[in-house]
Amino acid sequence: MExxxxxxxxxxxxxxxxxxxxxxxxxxxxNVKEETRKRVLEVIDRLNYRPNAVARGLASKKSTTIxxxxxDITDLYFASLAKGIDDVASMYKYNIILxxxxxxxxxxxxxxxxxxxxxxxxxxxxxxxxSKKVKRTLGSSKTPIxxxxxVDRNNETASVNIDFTDAVYNIISQLVQNGHKKxxxxxxxxxxxxxxxxxxxxxxxxxxxxxxxxxxxLVFEAEYSVRAGEAIWDAVKNSGATAAYVxxxxxxxxxxxxxxxxxTKVPEDFEIFTSNNTxxxxxxxxxxxxxxxxxxxxxxxxxxxxxxxxxxxxxxxxTVKLPYSIVKRESTK
Amino acid sequence: MExxxxxxxxxxxxxxxxxxxxxxxxxxxxNVKEETRKRVLEVIDRLNYRPNAVARGLASKKSTTIxxxxxDITDLYFASLAKGIDDVASMYKYNIILxxxxxxxxxxxxxxxxxxxxxxxxxxxxxxxxSKKVKRTLGSSKTPIxxxxxVDRNNETASVNIDFTDAVYNIISQLVQNGHKKxxxxxxxxxxxxxxxxxxxxxxxxxxxxxxxxxxxLVFEAEYSVRAGEAIWDAVKNSGATAAYVxxxxxxxxxxxxxxxxxTKVPEDFEIFTSNNTxxxxxxxxxxxxxxxxxxxxxxxxxxxxxxxxxxxxxxxxTVKLPYSIVKRESTK
DNA sequence: ATAAAGCGAGTAAACGCTTGCAAATTATGT
DNA sequence: ACATAATTTGCAAGCGTTTACTCGCTTTAT
Numbered sequence: 001m002e003x004x005x006x007x008x009x010x011x012x013x014x015x016x017x018x019x020x021x022x023x024x025x026x027x028x029x030x031n032v033k034e035e036t037r038k039r040v041l042e043v044i045d046r047l048n049y050r051p052n053a054v055a056r057g058l059a060s061k062k063s064t065t066i067x068x069x070x071x072d073i074t075d076l077y078f079a080s081l082a083k084g085i086d087d088v089a090s091m092y093k094y095n096i097i098l099x100x101x102x103x104x105x106x107x108x109x110x111x112x113x114x115x116x117x118x119x120x121x122x123x124x125x126x127x128x129x130x131s132k133k134v135k136r137t138l139g140s141s142k143t144p145i146x147x148x149x150x151v152d153r154n155n156e157t158a159s160v161n162i163d164f165t166d167a168v169y170n171i172i173s174q175l176v177q178n179g180h181k182k183x184x185x186x187x188x189x190x191x192x193x194x195x196x197x198x199x200x201x202x203x204x205x206x207x208x209x210x211x212x213x214x215x216x217x218l219v220f221e222a223e224y225s226v227r228a229g230e231a232i233w234d235a236v237k238n239s240g241a242t243a244a245y246v247x248x249x250x251x252x253x254x255x256x257x258x259x260x261x262x263x264t265k266v267p268e269d270f271e272i273f274t275s276n277n278t279x280x281x282x283x284x285x286x287x288x289x290x291x292x293x294x295x296x297x298x299x300x301x302x303x304x305x306x307x308x309x310x311x312x313x314x315x316x317x318x319t320v321k322l323p324y325s326i327v328k329r330e331s332t333k
Numbered sequence: 334m335e336x337x338x339x340x341x342x343x344x345x346x347x348x349x350x351x352x353x354x355x356x357x358x359x360x361x362x363x364n365v366k367e368e369t370r371k372r373v374l375e376v377i378d379r380l381n382y383r384p385n386a387v388a389r390g391l392a393s394k395k396s397t398t399i400x401x402x403x404x405d406i407t408d409l410y411f412a413s414l415a416k417g418i419d420d421v422a423s424m425y426k427y428n429i430i431l432x433x434x435x436x437x438x439x440x441x442x443x444x445x446x447x448x449x450x451x452x453x454x455x456x457x458x459x460x461x462x463x464s465k466k467v468k469r470t471l472g473s474s475k476t477p478i479x480x481x482x483x484v485d486r487n488n489e490t491a492s493v494n495i496d497f498t499d500a501v502y503n504i505i506s507q508l509v510q511n512g513h514k515k516x517x518x519x520x521x522x523x524x525x526x527x528x529x530x531x532x533x534x535x536x537x538x539x540x541x542x543x544x545x546x547x548x549x550x551l552v553f554e555a556e557y558s559v560r561a562g563e564a565i566w567d568a569v570k571n572s573g574a575t576a577a578y579v580x581x582x583x584x585x586x587x588x589x590x591x592x593x594x595x596x597t598k599v600p601e602d603f604e605i606f607t608s609n610n611t612x613x614x615x616x617x618x619x620x621x622x623x624x625x626x627x628x629x630x631x632x633x634x635x636x637x638x639x640x641x642x643x644x645x646x647x648x649x650x651x652t653v654k655l656p657y658s659i660v661k662r663e664s665t666k
Numbered sequence: 667a668t669a670a671a672g673c674g675a676g677t678a679a680a681c682g683c684t685t686g687c688a689a690a691t692t693a694t695g696t
Numbered sequence: 697a698c699a700t701a702a703t704t705t706g707c708a709a710g711c712g713t714t715t716a717c718t719c720g721c722t723t724t725a726t
Contacts, residue, residue, distance in 0.1 A: 007712055018676045023714060031674060048473070053451045054396060055712030057387040058681045065430070065451070074416050079407045086406065086433050095451060097398070098431040100419050118386045118398070118428060140381070226615045253616040260618060282559045283586040283616050285593060340682055351706045356684060366704060388682035391711045 006049045015043040026051055057119060065095045066306065067115035069108075070126040073100060075224070076249070076278035077295065078126055081148050084299025085124055092307050094121070101127050109133055116141050122306045124299075126150050128192045130157065144309035148302035149295070151193055155319050158309065160302040162324040164194055167291045168202030168245065170326065171273045175243045176210040178271065178333055183207075184241035186220040186232065186255065188248060195247050199275075203245065222251055229254020237264065243271040243332075249280040249288070256284055256331060272331040286330030294322050339382045348376040359384055390452060398428045399639065400448035402441075403459040406433060408557070409582070409611035410628065411459055414481050417632025418457055425640050427454070434460050442466055449474050455639045457632075459483050461525045463490065477642035481635035482628070484526055488652050491642065493635040495657040497527055500624045501535030501578065502542075503659065504606045508576045509543040511604065511666055516540075517574035519553040519565065519588065521581060528580050532608075536578065555584055562587020570597065576604040582613040582621070589617055589664060605664040619663030627655050 004010075008026075012019040017036060024032050025040045032040075043049075057063040068085060070078045082098070089096050097120060099111050108127070112134055115123065123138075123145040130138075130152065138145055147159035175183050185203045190196030204214050217239050222228040229251040236244055236255065246252035252274035256266055264270050266286055274281060277290040301320060308315055341359075345352040350369060357365050358373045365373075376382075390396040401418060403411045415431070422429050430453060432444050441460070445467055448456065456471075456478040463471075463485065471478055480492035508516050518536045523529030537547050550572055555561040562584040569577060569588065579585035585607035589599055597603050599619055607614060610623040634653060641648055 005712095009712085019713085020677080020715080021675060024675085027714080033674060036674080050446055050450045052391075052712050054387055054390040055681090056714075058385075058391050058683085059712075059714040061681075061714095063387060068431075072416070073406065073419065074409065074412045076407065076409070076412075079409075079412050082431075083405070083407050083433070086431065090432070090435070095430050095432065095447070097428050098401075098415075098419065099423070099428065100416070102423070113383055114428070117383045226612065250612065250616070257616070257618050279559065279583065280613070280616055283583070283590070283613055285590050285618055338682095342682080352683080353685080353706060353708095354704085357705090360684080362685095364704060369704080385682050388711090389684075391713085392682075392684040394684095394711075 005052075006047045008049070008051070011040070011043050011047055011049045014047060015040045061119070063119045063121055064093060065097055065118065065120050066122040066124065066303075067097045067099065067118070067120040068124045068126070069099055069101060069111060069115070071101045071128070073098070076280065077149070077276050080278065080295035081126055081299035081302075084296040084301075085148065085303045086299075087296075088300045088303035088307075092303075094303075094307070109137060112137055116143060122146075122310045124148050124302055124306060128194075129153070144306060146302045146306050146309070149293070149298050151198065152319075153193060153197075158305060158315070158318050160298050160305060160320050160322065162291075162293050162298070163321045164198035165202040165205070167293075167324050167326075168199045169206045170202075171245050171291060172203050172206035173209065174326075174332075175245070175271060175273065176206060176212070178243070180241075180243040180271070181212060182218060182239070182241045182243075184218045184220060184236045184239060184244035186222060186229075186236065186244055186246045186251060188222065188224050188251070190219075190221055199247055224248045224251050226250050226254040226257070229256075230258040233258035233262065237262070237270075242269075243273075245273045245275075247275045249274050249276045249278045249290070252288055252290075253280055253284050256286075256288065266331050267333050271333060274331075277327055281327070281329060284331075289326070289328045289330070289332040292325045292327045294324065297322055338385075339380050341382070341384070344373070344376050344380055344382045347380060348373045394452075396452045396454055397426060398430055398451065398453050399455040399457065399636075399643075400430045400432065400451070400453040401457045401459070402432055402434060402444060402448070404434045404461070406431070409613065410482070410609050413611065413628035414459055414632035414635075417629040417634075418481065418636045419632075420629075421633045421636035421640075425636075427636075427640070442470060445470055449476060455479075455643045457481050457635055457639060461527075462486070477639060479635045479639045479642070482626070482631050484531065485652075486526060486530075491638055491648070491651050493631050493638060493653050493655065495624075495626050495631070496654045497531035498535040498538070500626075500657050500659075501532045502539045503535075504578050504624060505536050505539035506542065507659075507665075508578070508604060508606065509539060509545070511576070513574075513576040513604070514545060515551060515572070515574045515576075517551045517553060517569050517572060517577035519555060519562075519569065519577055519579045519584060521555065521557050521584070523552075523554055532580055557581045557584050559583050559587040559590070562589075563591040566591030566595065570595070570603075575602075577606070579605065579607045582607050582609045582611045582623070585621055585623075586613055586617050589619075589621065599664050600666050604666060607664075610660055614660070614662060617664075622659070622661045622663070622665040625658045625660045627657065630655055 008019045008022045011022045025037050125147050152159055187195035207214050222232045233255050259266055259270055274288050274290045277292040281288040281290045341352045341355050344355045358370050458480050485492055520528035540547050555565045566588050592599050592603055607621050607623045610625040614621040614623050
């Protein structure tokens, strides 16, 4: 006995109305007599009818699905953003199609096309930056997109972020205030505008304000990993730096561990500020002081913004900057 | 000038063939003359045709989409599993719809219905355990499901795991070998069969083997968080335990930190073994020894298994247990 | 009492694709 | 050259919904 799928027709028949009426009650359309609605609802329940979202999508041209593109879901930074997105999405009854950016560069376009072919109603992008090509593809579709924790140099694309420059400016200023003259800036690839432009700008700005000359010897580039952090410590130490601002928590944890292990006391002999305030900051010993990006909120706001765009609502701010704060723990004085 | 969506008809017209032929070349059907195929491909490229996956889904009754249900994406344990799933899924051209299990209990059923309404071709579940109700809903659909890092008491449902009991047995045996008589078992909710049954069984078994009496005073239940770990340390210490096996990394990290802070040297005065070998183990100082669950692989194998089920291939093993290993770092002797 | 307006429900045409079947074309063997 | 087989194509019927349009029946106003 094969299990038959219950369709709108079956419900219509059992409830003695036309399928249009079923559709109306399922969609909450007001043009249905209360009595009929009740009867239909009952039948739906009895037959265990489950509207086919694919068919609905085809007929309505809405999939109630959004595409989320991120580099790596095991990176707590993105996972936190994703959680914010997910919560708001489910609040608005959207489903999320998650896709990771693979190593290979070229496939960003392919991922996008795949998502568009699935008729997603919107997109959230958390990669490093949108390529021209991708932007073009996006432009030719009408699918709205917003960047979360990612920036668009030209502010053409909607995005939600914190003011990276400002945050780093503050951090560095505090370090300066603590008497440091040589402060290392340890970032990921400087090609990524967040590190290479915004954050570095904040660093430079703070130094300038304090009349300290910028020296590229104090700027380090490393992969975002504990190992890379451990490996770079010697270089950082040898640069003469007495404090460091690190753009990512794993990296910072690695540096911290190497420092402690090599006998450099943190924060007494060396202060460390990191950037993402993931749970890692609480796991290291000493616990790390960090910029607190409201990651969950960034994701949530990005998703909320996207729902507005999908509803064609008026958007007042294309680029929203959320407030950040600074959490002092034990890696700074 | 409104942008028109390019459909299969447009391509057919431009290529001077019927839409059926377009469909065939898009689907790689062999019954197309090479010359025609080339021409069509060219037109597809020129018009920038992107097949509508929703329409395909409706016509073919396949969505090339699977649903993934997990408790919390910011938990590295699940994130790692998810990554394995994602990679294999994209290898097989499936998309993933990610849904988080909210706090509220009752909605598991709703989540499932939503996913089924989206016509997912398969499901991967990583929650604590499938409720009867959910199982029933699942049974009435034909959608295959596999559990990843989650267990089914009755082995009715396909699942991929490690042998939790065996792993813990080994850990505890090593601790016993190191001379410990009082070993704490610190888990999450013991209602969860993984902790409360499988792991605890391994613990008991190892004690028994060593002729050590099991004492419930040495069994602790705590939330999976750093704070909970820090908070529980005193109780653990006061129980007289000289070593602990902890079922989750955050929790272990909290315990470790409190121990060190309170002057108890790890591993000299107290040994700690944890369970998930997430990156946290490398971030704490001392770094933590851990069972190494091949999380990524579990996810990957689960997804692979699911593809087989979706293809109606013969499955030899309903329940697959992957090999685990034990990584010794600095929290044990 | 009667026309206008409104409500509730049905009809049928999309939506963009897959696919079984039949028709047309080309290749093969004699 | 002809029949037959094999290869390519086209036709059209779905797939399960949504949604304009219509239509009959009540209300309401006059």
